[in-house]
Amino acid sequence: MLDIRFPIGLMFSIFGVLITIYGLATLGNEAMYVRSLNVNVNLISGICMTVFGVIMLLLSEPVRKMFRK
Amino acid sequence: MDTKFALAGIDYLIMVVYFIFVLGIGWALKKYMKNATAFLEAGRAMPAWVAGLAFISTNLGALEVMGMTGSGLKYGMLTTHFYWVGAIPAMIFLALFMMRFYYGSKARSVPEYLKLRFNEKTRGLNAILFAVMTVLASGISMYALAILLENVLGWNFNVSLLASAAIVLAYTYLGGLSSAIYNEVLQFFIIVIGLLPMTILVLTDVGGWGGLQSSLAPIVEGKGYAADTWTTTWKYTGSGTANPLGVAWYGIFAGLGFVLSFGYWCTNFLIVQRAMAAESMTAARKVPLIGAIPKMFIPFLIIVPGIAALVLMNDPLKGFALPLNDAGQPIYDYTIIMLLKQYLPAGVLGLGVTALLASFMSGMAGNVSAFNTVWTYDIYQSYIRPGTGNKDADDKHYLKVGKMATVFGVIVSIAAAYVASKFGNIMDFLQTIFSMINAPLFAVIFLGMFWKRSTGNAAFTGLLAGFSIALLHHGLTQPEGAATLVKGGWLGVIHTYPVEMAQNFWTAIYAFTTSTVLTVVISLLSKRCKTDEELNGLVYSMTPRLSDGDIRWHQRPWFLATIVGVICVVLTILFW
Numbered sequence: 108m109l110d111i112r113f114p115i116g117l118m119f120s121i122f123g124v125l126i127t128i129y130g131l132a133t134l135g136n137e138a139m140y141v142r143s144l145n146v147n148v149n150l151i152s153g154i155c156m157t158v159f160g161v162i163m164l165l166l167s168e169p170v171r172k173m174f175r176k
Numbered sequence: 177m178d179t180k181f182a183l184a185g186i187d188y189l190i191m192v193v194y195f196i197f198v199l200g201i202g203w204a205l206k207k208y209m210k211n212a213t214a215f216l217e218a219g220r221a222m223p224a225w226v227a228g229l230a231f232i233s234t235n236l237g238a239l240e241v242m243g244m245t246g247s248g249l250k251y252g253m254l255t256t257h258f259y260w261v262g263a264i265p266a267m268i269f270l271a272l273f274m275m276r277f278y279y280g281s282k283a284r285s286v287p288e289y290l291k292l293r294f295n296e297k298t299r300g301l302n303a304i305l306f307a308v309m310t311v312l313a314s315g316i317s318m319y320a321l322a323i324l325l326e327n328v329l330g331w332n333f334n335v336s337l338l339a340s341a342a343i344v345l346a347y348t349y350l351g352g353l354s355s356a357i358y359n360e361v362l363q364f365f366i367i368v369i370g371l372l373p374m375t376i377l378v379l380t381d382v383g384g385w386g387g388l389q390s391s392l393a394p395i396v397e398g399k400g401y402a403a404d405t406w407t408t409t410w411k412y413t414g415s416g417t418a419n420p421l422g423v424a425w426y427g428i429f430a431g432l433g434f435v436l437s438f439g440y441w442c443t444n445f446l447i448v449q450r451a452m453a454a455e456s457m458t459a460a461r462k463v464p465l466i467g468a469i470p471k472m473f474i475p476f477l478i479i480v481p482g483i484a485a486l487v488l489m490n491d492p493l494k495g496f497a498l499p500l501n502d503a504g505q506p507i508y509d510y511t512i513i514m515l516l517k518q519y520l521p522a523g524v525l526g527l528g529v530t531a532l533l534a535s536f537m538s539g540m541a542g543n544v545s546a547f548n549t550v551w552t553y554d555i556y557q558s559y560i561r562p563g564t565g566n567k568d569a570d571d572k573h574y575l576k577v578g579k580m581a582t583v584f585g586v587i588v589s590i591a592a593a594y595v596a597s598k599f600g601n602i603m604d605f606l607q608t609i610f611s612m613i614n615a616p617l618f619a620v621i622f623l624g625m626f627w628k629r630s631t632g633n634a635a636f637t638g639l640l641a642g643f644s645i646a647l648l649h650h651g652l653t654q655p656e657g658a659a660t661l662v663k664g665g666w667l668g669v670i671h672t673y674p675v676e677m678a679q680n681f682w683t684a685i686y687a688f689t690t691s692t693v694l695t696v697v698i699s700l701l702s703k704r705c706k707t708d709e710e711l712n713g714l715v716y717s718m719t720p721r722l723s724d725g726d727i728r729w730h731q732r733p734w735f736l737a738t739i740v741g742v743i744c745v746v747l748t749i750l751f752w
């Protein structure tokens with residue numbers, strides 16, 4: 108049956124990339140990040156989520172199968 | 177206080193991506209749904225870790241998340257009693273002592289275990305109560321979701337209600353229990369990852385745990401409690417008046433730690449169903465333990481921010497406030513919403529909102545997927561159309577019935593949600609009543625599993641009497657200052673509890689005790705209904721011990737249970 112790590116990995120990789128790009132695009136926008144204690148949380152969370160997503164993808168059966176070939 | 181979020185395009189994009197994945201999982205599982213077993217029991221093929229995360233995620237519904245953050249603000253670290261004493265011991269017990277009977281008896285549901293162990297009428301009573309309860313519970317969370325979307329995102333109530341129902345229906349109809357379980361795992365990760373930035377930011381803002389403790393001191397003393405009441409768990413439970421929960425240590429131990437938690441975690445089919453879907457006996461026994469590991473740390477994610485919110489509320493510079501209800505009281509359930517609004521900019525905010533949406537939907541899907549199983553096996557197959565003996569044809573037929581029950585369950589939930597929108601109090605009342613059926617059920621199942629002498633008639637009477645006593649106790653008592661009859665006292669008030677929590681604990685304790693005493697007495701007075709051979713696999717003393725000799729030591733349930741137990745004790749001591 109479907110290995111759930113694949114959709115989880117894929118979804119968080121997409122989220123991660125989207126939010127990282129958004130974080131980069133708003134890099135100079137200080138007003139926007141006042142609420143998050145002047146930290147660009149989008150950039151940080153985006154990178155963390157991408158890493159998590161890619162790890163899940165690498166562990167998932169469809170990707171491992173691809174590497175075995 | 178304005179509750180509206182200002183969402184940007186990126187936030188909507190994240191929500192859309194999430195919904196594509198939710199529906200995509202249902203779609204990808206569609207081809208496996210060839211018979212009733214695949215649809216209603218996930219083919220008993222789930223790996224332990226998947227079922228384990230789903231096990232915990234079913235309980236991590238949005239009402240739980242919002243409620244626990246609000247309770248963090250109201251009761252402080254005492255709220256962790258719902259986790260460390262109110263969940264972990266019951267989960268360990270379920271794993272080590274009960275799962276082997278649920279799983280090994282080949283029962284497909286908790287009511288069916290009652291049928292195998294006792295008799296048809298005990299199953300019938302439990303099945304009907306459970307079916308009604310799950311559909312209404314799903315309606316309540318649907319209503320809560322639609323109200324939240326109206327208040328927070330400004331979406332139309334009807335559109336939100338119907339759209340969320342349609343999405344839940346689509347993925348549970350396509351992929352059955354497997355789809356519900358997979359989506360619960362997805363939801364688990366999105367809740368943790370979606371809420372983590374908020375938790376870290378709010379804790380940083382109040383100066384970490386140390387800063388939190390020192391800023392809380394004057395506020396808590398102002399309320400008339402000792403300075404560290406909000407950051408300790410057992411320290412002030414010597415008497416009920418020294419802590420905001422209003423309950424002393426023995427009440428917490430007996431009410432929450434024993435009756436309520438064992439009733440909920442060990443006998444609620446909604447929860448147990450996840451473990452019953454595991455791929456093997458060993459996996460099924462490990463499911464609650466795997467779920468227990470994240471469960472122990474969830475308080476840091478959702479309760480601690482609630483405690484910090486108390487500091488923010490009392491600091492005018494932070495500009496943090498909760499919305500007020502018509503009576504001018506703060507709505508504590510909105511604590512997490514207001515925290516998300518306070519700290520998260522567009523982008524991660526979308527993720528936080530998606531996490532809440534996800535938890536609402538998986539709560540509904542969980543209820544619907546438990547309802548269709550009980551309906552198909554315990555009501556339809558038992559009373560309306562028994563199996564014909566042709567296994568393939570039956571399986572096809574019950575698959576169709578299971579799918580129809582899914583549609584029916586969602587439609588009734590929608591109707592219940594509209595009833596809730598007209599008469600919110602009635603739904604509150606029903607929810608309180610239904611929370612009472614678990615305590616007598618636990619008494620009956622516990623006696624059935626561990627005492628071979630208990631009989632069918634005794635179990636039926638015990639179940640019915642326990643539930644009636646719970647109703648009676650609720651009708652005759654009320655919490656102090658209760659304005660409506662929903663909180664109790666609808667038969668006249670003979671006792672008043674300091675807080676609602678204390679009333680709930682004692683309702684459960686009375687129900688459990690009545691049920692236990694009656695079941696024991698009637699069992700001793702009546703003839704046994706099952707022989708020793710018939711009880712093999714259903715009763716502890718009549719079943720050969722399981723040998724874990726062929727499993728490597730670090731994969732044995734006992735080893736995992738020890739780790740869980742040790743972490744739980746360490747956490748309790750650290751936050752004593």
